[in-house]
Amino acid sequence: MNELLPQPEHDHFRAKAAASEHPRELIIDLLRAIQEHHGWVPDEGVELTAEILGLSPLQVEEIATFYDKIFRRPVGRKVIHYCDSICCWATGGEQVAAHLQQKLGIGPGETTADGAFTLLPSCCLGACGDAPAMMIELKLYGRLTPEKIDAALEKEKD
Amino acid sequence: MPRMKSAAELEEFRQQILAQRDADQPCFTLCSGSACHATGCGPVAAAVEQELEKQGLTGKVRFRRTGCHGFCEQGPVAVIYPEGICYLKVKPEDVAEIITETIVNKKVVDRLLYVDPTTGEKATLENEIPFYKHQQRLILGLNLEIDPQSLEDYLAAGGYQALVKALFEMTPEQVVGEVKEAGLRGRGGAGFPSGVKWDFARNAPGEQKYVVVNCDEGDPGAYMDRSLMEGNPYAVLEGLMIGAYAIGASEGYVYIRQEYPLAVENLEVAIARAEEHGLLGQDILGSGFDFTVKVHRGAGAFICGEETSLLKSLEGMPGEPNARPPFPAIKGLWNKPTNINNVETWSNIPLIINRGAEFFNAIGTEGSKGTKIFSLVGKVNNTGLVEVPMGATLRDIIFKIGGGIPGDKAFKAVQTGGPSGGCLPADLLDTQVDFDELTRAGAMMGSGGMIVMDEDTCLVDLARYFLGFLSDESCGKCTPCREGIRQMLKILTRITNGQGKEGDIERLQDLAETTRGASLCALGKTAPNPVLSTLKHFRDEYEAHIHDQRCPSLSCKQLIAFHIDPEKCRACGACLRKCPAEAIDGGKKRIHVIDQDKCTRCGSCLDACPAAFGAVGKLSGEPVPAPVPEEQRAIG
Numbered sequence: 001m002n003e004l005l006p007q008p009e010h011d012h013f014r015a016k017a018a019a020s021e022h023p024r025e026l027i028i029d030l031l032r033a034i035q036e037h038h039g040w041v042p043d044e045g046v047e048l049t050a051e052i053l054g055l056s057p058l059q060v061e062e063i064a065t066f067y068d069k070i071f072r073r074p075v076g077r078k079v080i081h082y083c084d085s086i087c088c089w090a091t092g093g094e095q096v097a098a099h100l101q102q103k104l105g106i107g108p109g110e111t112t113a114d115g116a117f118t119l120l121p122s123c124c125l126g127a128c129g130d131a132p133a134m135m136i137e138l139k140l141y142g143r144l145t146p147e148k149i150d151a152a153l154e155k156e157k158d
Numbered sequence: 159m160p161r162m163k164s165a166a167e168l169e170e171f172r173q174q175i176l177a178q179r180d181a182d183q184p185c186f187t188l189c190s191g192s193a194c195h196a197t198g199c200g201p202v203a204a205a206v207e208q209e210l211e212k213q214g215l216t217g218k219v220r221f222r223r224t225g226c227h228g229f230c231e232q233g234p235v236a237v238i239y240p241e242g243i244c245y246l247k248v249k250p251e252d253v254a255e256i257i258t259e260t261i262v263n264k265k266v267v268d269r270l271l272y273v274d275p276t277t278g279e280k281a282t283l284e285n286e287i288p289f290y291k292h293q294q295r296l297i298l299g300l301n302l303e304i305d306p307q308s309l310e311d312y313l314a315a316g317g318y319q320a321l322v323k324a325l326f327e328m329t330p331e332q333v334v335g336e337v338k339e340a341g342l343r344g345r346g347g348a349g350f351p352s353g354v355k356w357d358f359a360r361n362a363p364g365e366q367k368y369v370v371v372n373c374d375e376g377d378p379g380a381y382m383d384r385s386l387m388e389g390n391p392y393a394v395l396e397g398l399m400i401g402a403y404a405i406g407a408s409e410g411y412v413y414i415r416q417e418y419p420l421a422v423e424n425l426e427v428a429i430a431r432a433e434e435h436g437l438l439g440q441d442i443l444g445s446g447f448d449f450t451v452k453v454h455r456g457a458g459a460f461i462c463g464e465e466t467s468l469l470k471s472l473e474g475m476p477g478e479p480n481a482r483p484p485f486p487a488i489k490g491l492w493n494k495p496t497n498i499n500n501v502e503t504w505s506n507i508p509l510i511i512n513r514g515a516e517f518f519n520a521i522g523t524e525g526s527k528g529t530k531i532f533s534l535v536g537k538v539n540n541t542g543l544v545e546v547p548m549g550a551t552l553r554d555i556i557f558k559i560g561g562g563i564p565g566d567k568a569f570k571a572v573q574t575g576g577p578s579g580g581c582l583p584a585d586l587l588d589t590q591v592d593f594d595e596l597t598r599a600g601a602m603m604g605s606g607g608m609i610v611m612d613e614d615t616c617l618v619d620l621a622r623y624f625l626g627f628l629s630d631e632s633c634g635k636c637t638p639c640r641e642g643i644r645q646m647l648k649i650l651t652r653i654t655n656g657q658g659k660e661g662d663i664e665r666l667q668d669l670a671e672t673t674r675g676a677s678l679c680a681l682g683k684t685a686p687n688p689v690l691s692t693l694k695h696f697r698d699e700y701e702a703h704i705h706d707q708r709c710p711s712l713s714c715k716q717l718i719a720f721h722i723d724p725e726k727c728r729a730c731g732a733c734l735r736k737c738p739a740e741a742i743d744g745g746k747k748r749i750h751v752i753d754q755d756k757c758t759r760c761g762s763c764l765d766a767c768p769a770a771f772g773a774v775g776k777l778s779g780e781p782v783p784a785p786v787p788e789e790q791r792a793i794g
Binding site: 022024025026027028029031032053062063066067068069070081085086087089090091122123124125126127128129130131133135138140141142143 | 192193195196197230231233375376377378379380381384415416417418419454455456457458459460471472473474475476477492533535536537541542543573576577607609611615623624627630631
């Protein structure tokens, strides 16, 4: 995945930007598209976004660093977002975080040595009825126990 | 299906759909909201499809995957029609039996029914279950009737009748008037009268105006907007279009947080289907009204739920708040008049237009009309989404619907309104839940999170937790919010670590007042609420932490110790084996002793000790008894 953005998507965003009264509104979509293909957004991705939307790289950088689901550093193949919000906290979320860290051998914000997972805390995932919860990429896992966490990691590992 | 060009064509289409449907045809309905996805509805759905095929019932039995039913505690939930038999915690291996027994043989599968934990009675139908019986599900109830991706289902349930009524029978002024008279107040937190807000945008000068759906639901503990958007996106769109017609907008945006992929998917399908059928686009149903809508996904920022931040984010700017006025109704998206409401507010609009203001304002209290959806979560038996008329008491919601506190623990407090709300103690359980009463009691409605705490939750630690959250999520633009929260957090952390000082309570109160008074947006203005409300109702807990280094809930790790009672220890070794810190010394027929220096206070020993012995105890604010000398540890 060296390519920042496949050509069809590249063309799609250029066309959309040209047709839009406010091309700047596409900034997150474009950064996200780059992230989906490249895994994260490198400097070249910021520059490409700026060029397509007619902005300065600084204007793009300001957005890329404001939102915490846009990654400006390399991450693992899958990102685990464990919820550290109130319902999960009240139902054992700290133990979930501890188990994940111990199992993966990394702290929050770190990536496993094999590049499989990056571990990030996240505020409320909106899964409060199934607390404690985590998302691996966009898949939700609820009512976590150490056994369920182990099974989820096993399933998502490749 | 070509674009429909008139209200008559739409009605004809609806009648066609209804004619093809037989009310007596069996239907297997499976809740497929995010919560049920997380607990395994995917494999259940696969099993249903497989089993229907195996038994030759495909086409004869309808299978409908719906949005959230609300009873997340008991998911995945299946309801079998026409009888309406409700099965809970359904697993793939239950499916064959449900189809054979209930659908074919018309018998109830007893073991999958709800059992009342207090009376032991079983409930067959959904509305016999106490969790549902005491609700009034005017908004959420529709989730059960429709597959969120099916326009036909929404039309069969009466969808788009409100839009037709607004477009062809009402002037925009009359629509605004109806919403005003209904007394609908914004469900996102502030509770501002929606009709009045619409009127501002309607009367603001400018040709181009916008309507926006706020689905950046970030309030910890609240997830009703997720369930509405996932379960019934057409209703949100219909409400939005009626609002657009009323204020004179032709473009709309839906801002959805990135954590809600299923909501995005279902909404995008709904938009595409509506476009195909002429329910979005130019000259809708021949009325001359044009409307298009775009979906915008967030990228992770709590502050973007605040309306001015959300609009900045839509423009491709950092999602930072602006001082108001000017309000978005005057200068909103790209400085054009903009009306922004949250998902639940928009979902109420079709109901108001269909049933009329009088129907709506007959429900609820003097100042708060209609129903409200709460997410009832935390230490409560029946967690889930609950829709009740405004004015229901906290006690009814938590005990009648929620089934009380698990494990014979005592109720301690309920936190309403998310991190910016407040905690209410047991003596306020009879508070009627509406916008004004909750504020009067020192909490707030917020977006409807209701987090129940039992006796084991330390409320000083809770305040510390919330301030930690708010400190992370403060955008940092204004100093009172950024620094005020940080300093309060420092003091609270110190107190929960047992290093509280005389004067800390007063310092907290001082900081809280400044932060509240001088911050730019609602995040900072309401950030001190967790501190102020816990101080108001649980000041003795703060004092115990500060003066006696004691945590009354036995929860703050720095202030508790675990101790094995030598009189009760039977040397079973259960605690010793479980201790991850190797802090327990013991052996065969020897009293076990915890090394307090090695102990990490994780509580594993307390959980491991057999209830019959009950030898492990928690202490706080008192010295740990000295360990029994080595030579006296033998058990005779």
